[in-house]
Amino acid sequence: MSLLSVTGITKTFGGVMANREISFDVKPGELVGVIGPNGAGKSTLFDLITGFQRPDAGRVTFDGHDVTGWRPDRISHLGVGRTFQKLKPFAGMTALENVMVGAFQKTSDVAEARAAAMTALEQVGLGERAEAHARGLSTGQRKRLELARALATRPRLLLLDEVTGGVDQATVPGLIRLVRELHATGLALIVIEHNMRVIMEISERVVALQLGQVIADASPAEIVRDRRVIDAYLGETWRE
Amino acid sequence: MGFVYALIAAGLSLIFGLMEIVNFAHGEFLMVAMYVAFFAWALLKLDPLVSLPLAALLLGTLGFTVYHGIIRRVLDGPMLAQIFATFGLAVLLRSAAQFLFGVDFRTVSQPLLAGRVALGPVFIGVPQLAASVAALAAFVGLFLFLSRSETGLALQATAQDRHAAALMGIDTQRMFALGWAIGSACVGVAGGLLAMFFYIFPDVGTPFALLAYVTVALGGFGNVPATLAGGVLVGLVEAFGGLYLTPALKYSAVFALYLGVVLWRPQGLFGRF
Amino acid sequence: MGALAFPAVFTLPFPRHVMIMIFLYGALATAWNIIAGYCGQIALGQAVFFGIGAYTSSLLYTRVGLTPWAGMIGGVILAVLVSQVVGYPVFRLRGHYFAIATIAVGEIVQALIINWDAIGGGRGVFLPIKRPDSFLNFQFHTSKAYYYYIALGLLLLALGITRWIEGSRRGYYFRAIREDQDAAAALGVNVAREKLRALAISAGLTAMGGSFWAQYLLFIDPESVFPLSLSILICLVAVLGGVGTLWGPLLGAAVLVPLQEGTRVMLGGTGKAIDLLIYGALIIVISVAQPGGLMGLFGVSRGAGSAR
Ligand SMILES: Nc1ncnc2c1ncn2[C@@H]1O[C@H](COP(=O)(O)OP(=O)(O)O)[C@@H](O)[C@H]1O
Numbered sequence: 001m002s003l004l005s006v007t008g009i010t011k012t013f014g015g016v017m018a019n020r021e022i023s024f025d026v027k028p029g030e031l032v033g034v035i036g037p038n039g040a041g042k043s044t045l046f047d048l049i050t051g052f053q054r055p056d057a058g059r060v061t062f063d064g065h066d067v068t069g070w071r072p073d074r075i076s077h078l079g080v081g082r083t084f085q086k087l088k089p090f091a092g093m094t095a096l097e098n099v100m101v102g103a104f105q106k107t108s109d110v111a112e113a114r115a116a117a118m119t120a121l122e123q124v125g126l127g128e129r130a131e132a133h134a135r136g137l138s139t140g141q142r143k144r145l146e147l148a149r150a151l152a153t154r155p156r157l158l159l160l161d162e163v164t165g166g167v168d169q170a171t172v173p174g175l176i177r178l179v180r181e182l183h184a185t186g187l188a189l190i191v192i193e194h195n196m197r198v199i200m201e202i203s204e205r206v207v208a209l210q211l212g213q214v215i216a217d218a219s220p221a222e223i224v225r226d227r228r229v230i231d232a233y234l235g236e237t238w239r240e
Numbered sequence: 241m242g243f244v245y246a247l248i249a250a251g252l253s254l255i256f257g258l259m260e261i262v263n264f265a266h267g268e269f270l271m272v273a274m275y276v277a278f279f280a281w282a283l284l285k286l287d288p289l290v291s292l293p294l295a296a297l298l299l300g301t302l303g304f305t306v307y308h309g310i311i312r313r314v315l316d317g318p319m320l321a322q323i324f325a326t327f328g329l330a331v332l333l334r335s336a337a338q339f340l341f342g343v344d345f346r347t348v349s350q351p352l353l354a355g356r357v358a359l360g361p362v363f364i365g366v367p368q369l370a371a372s373v374a375a376l377a378a379f380v381g382l383f384l385f386l387s388r389s390e391t392g393l394a395l396q397a398t399a400q401d402r403h404a405a406a407l408m409g410i411d412t413q414r415m416f417a418l419g420w421a422i423g424s425a426c427v428g429v430a431g432g433l434l435a436m437f438f439y440i441f442p443d444v445g446t447p448f449a450l451l452a453y454v455t456v457a458l459g460g461f462g463n464v465p466a467t468l469a470g471g472v473l474v475g476l477v478e479a480f481g482g483l484y485l486t487p488a489l490k491y492s493a494v495f496a497l498y499l500g501v502v503l504w505r506p507q508g509l510f511g512r513f
Numbered sequence: 514m515g516a517l518a519f520p521a522v523f524t525l526p527f528p529r530h531v532m533i534m535i536f537l538y539g540a541l542a543t544a545w546n547i548i549a550g551y552c553g554q555i556a557l558g559q560a561v562f563f564g565i566g567a568y569t570s571s572l573l574y575t576r577v578g579l580t581p582w583a584g585m586i587g588g589v590i591l592a593v594l595v596s597q598v599v600g601y602p603v604f605r606l607r608g609h610y611f612a613i614a615t616i617a618v619g620e621i622v623q624a625l626i627i628n629w630d631a632i633g634g635g636r637g638v639f640l641p642i643k644r645p646d647s648f649l650n651f652q653f654h655t656s657k658a659y660y661y662y663i664a665l666g667l668l669l670l671a672l673g674i675t676r677w678i679e680g681s682r683r684g685y686y687f688r689a690i691r692e693d694q695d696a697a698a699a700l701g702v703n704v705a706r707e708k709l710r711a712l713a714i715s716a717g718l719t720a721m722g723g724s725f726w727a728q729y730l731l732f733i734d735p736e737s738v739f740p741l742s743l744s745i746l747i748c749l750v751a752v753l754g755g756v757g758t759l760w761g762p763l764l765g766a767a768v769l770v771p772l773q774e775g776t777r778v779m780l781g782g783t784g785k786a787i788d789l790l791i792y793g794a795l796i797i798v799i800s801v802a803q804p805g806g807l808m809g810l811f812g813v814s815r816g817a818g819s820a821r
């Protein structure tokens with residue numbers, strides 16, 4: 001049984017077909033990588049899964065529920081967490097308060113939420129920055145913060161949009177280790193990532209998008225040998 | 241009247257398009273312009289039509305000063321600070337007018353143009369007609385400036401994407417200040433025109449500003465040409481509202497139009513995507 | 514405690530009147546702070562709820578003979594209902610579209626009331642003067658002290674509710690919505706519902722202020738209880754003191770009301786508008802130099818709403 005099923009979803013913006021009949025499944029505990037050049041429709045796909053956009057056609061099913069067209073907060077309550085490519089910290093709140101907002105999904109008690117939020121912050125290595133205002137954090141720290149926030153909702157599926165994008169190279173290995181650790185706890189993940197080496201290293205399966213369409217859905221080893229993927233993407237970005 | 245609304249709104253829209261700031265003191269700018277016209281008439285014996293360039297110039301200077309004195313400093317601040325900086329300015333200007341000129345209604349008597357003409361079945365005051373024509377002309381001038389002149393195009397580029405514009409070597413600070421100057425000058429012209437036939441008092445700008453917000457929203461914030469259509473629409477709704485409803489309710493009709501439009505098409509009637 | 518003893522010390526009507534106005538505006542601004550300061554929704558139509566409170570209690574008293582206290586509760590209920598009906602569609606708007614929509618709603622409501630002859634139209638409503646003083650009639654002609662304590666009670670209620678919100682899940686949700694609606698939704702916050710709740714609380718408290726005002730003046734009309742200028746004044750009080758903080762709105766009222774009442778008495782009438790002149794300048798300076806309001810000067814800041 002798959003945890004998430006995406007079947008034939010399509011989304012157009014004006015004349016641009018951002019997603020075209022995309023279908024794929026994610027099994028419980030699986031880590032799926034999503035690759036594709038800029039503008040391929042990766043973030044749109046996340047928006048469609050998490051309810052921030054409504055698909056023009058197709059279905060999204062999570063854990064047996066047809067969640068197509070649901071509001072984002074309801075989908076979150078079902079167990080789907082996400083981060084945003086363009087980070088959205090609660091800038092005027094402390095890191096701890098940021099994460100507490102997520103933790104409140106499972107408890108209305110402030111003390112319990114604070115404890116759960118602290119655990120999540122420590123899990124992502126931000127324990128010491130708990131009292132810092134989110135606007136004072138570095139980009140890498142904000143990414144971790146966003147991750148901690150999503151984790152605090154205790155999701156069963158976590159969608160990460162460009163985990164290592166825009167952070168300085170030195171912090172990349174730490175973020176990758178973090179994703180690995182999360183995966184090891186049994187959490188299913190979909191990870192959008194531009195850095196091919198990272199995606200090949202961590203994914204169990206890779207979905208490749210181009211111009212809104214799935215052009216390959218295979219193991220990392222097969223993906224790097226796929227003609228279409230190489231033409232569309234690897235040829236130009238397979239570099240460090 | 242629709243053309244005058246459009247001109248007032250165009251100034252607002254231009255500024256919003258440039259930097260996503262709504263000038264809540266827009267109505268007070270208009271009031272200032274009307275007092276300029278009034279005193280030019282009372283002290284210098286200049287008809288409002290004649291003092292039009294003066295009003296435009298003074299208001300342009302006011303806009304420029306306000307940009308550098310206030311707006312520049314809240315540009316990167318929270319929206320609340322932006323809204324209330326201009327609100328504060330509105331309160332300041334209005335109470336300054338009240339303090340200096342009192343609350344009396346003033347009028348420009350014996351204007352150059354007077355009387356009324358028959359336009360088909362309806363009679364229209366000559367000053368009103370002249371104001372419409374002049375407002376339309378000013379609007380067309382603004383439009384040509386924005387779409388043809390190099391500076392106008394630079395303004396538009398800045399409105400599209402200020403970072404990209406900065407990369408192209410456009411001095412965005414200058415463009416912002418210029419936007420405020422031109423946007424305010426539009427109100428200067430509109431105020432001068434209105435002074436020909438409207439009472440002048442400290443609160444006079446408020447209803448015009450409210451209508452301008454509606455007009456701008458109808459056209460889609462930042463879309464200057466579309467404000468012309470928005471202005472005409474608002475003018476029509478107001479006129480017909482005035483015909484069929486009591487005076488107090490005619491503005492309600494305009495506001496209801498606003499709510500209907502933004503709820504139904506949040507990007508405005510003519511907004512793109 | 515000093516506040517409780519104040520009427521005993523100051524027996525003249527004027528200082529008491531000033532204090533009553535501080536409490537009233539403090540309460541109104543505190544109520545606005547809940548929707549705007551915490552939840553980040555810059556609603557510029559609070560006068561709608563104020564007017565509803567004033568009219569409901571007044572009409573229930575003059576027409577049905579209901580005690581204004583019950584009328585006040587009726588006003589709260591009606592204001593909350595209206596807030597939900599209006600809020601539901603309007604909260605879909607963001608940024609300036611939202612702010613201007615709330616102005617539009619306020620203007621429409623005022624115009625409707627002016628034209629609604631059955632409830633007095635533009636002439637307003639006079640409340641019959643009843644002697645002797647009676648708690649039940651909510652009229653006290655011998656001493657302002659009663660009004661003083663009632664206004665203080667209203668303020669404390671508003672502050673108490675704010676304090677409770679601050680310390681509960683709801684407050685975290687409100688602030689999260691203020692900072693970023695999408696991120697809040699992604700974490701499971703029902704954004705539309707929380708906004709409606711914030712508005713309901715704000716509307717109910719504002720309506721109570723309206724009922725109080727009607728009983729204090731015993732005359733209301735659409736120009737005095739529904740105007741846009743009142744909506745704006747409420748916001749300006751809060752902004753001056755500092756939005757998103759517990760004490761900011763009260764601080765704003767404590768600065769502004771004496772200024773307003775003082776200049777009014779010293780210069781007579783409202784013709785000179787010096788209070789507003791100073792006030793406008795203050796607001797500009799605050800917005801430019803210290804968006805956290807006067808509270809920001811004390812280092813108290815919750816990051817004034819960056820709602821977009
Ligand atoms: N809200 C939107 N409105 C209009 N076009 C959009 C919107 N979101 C995405 N697009 C367009 O959809 C396409 C896919 O974008 P996106 O999903 O962000 O790609 P990716 O994340 O793969 O870089 C792009 O052409 C983009 O311009």
Ligand SMILES: [Mg+2]
Binds near residue numbers: 042043044085
């Ligand atoms: Mg993307």
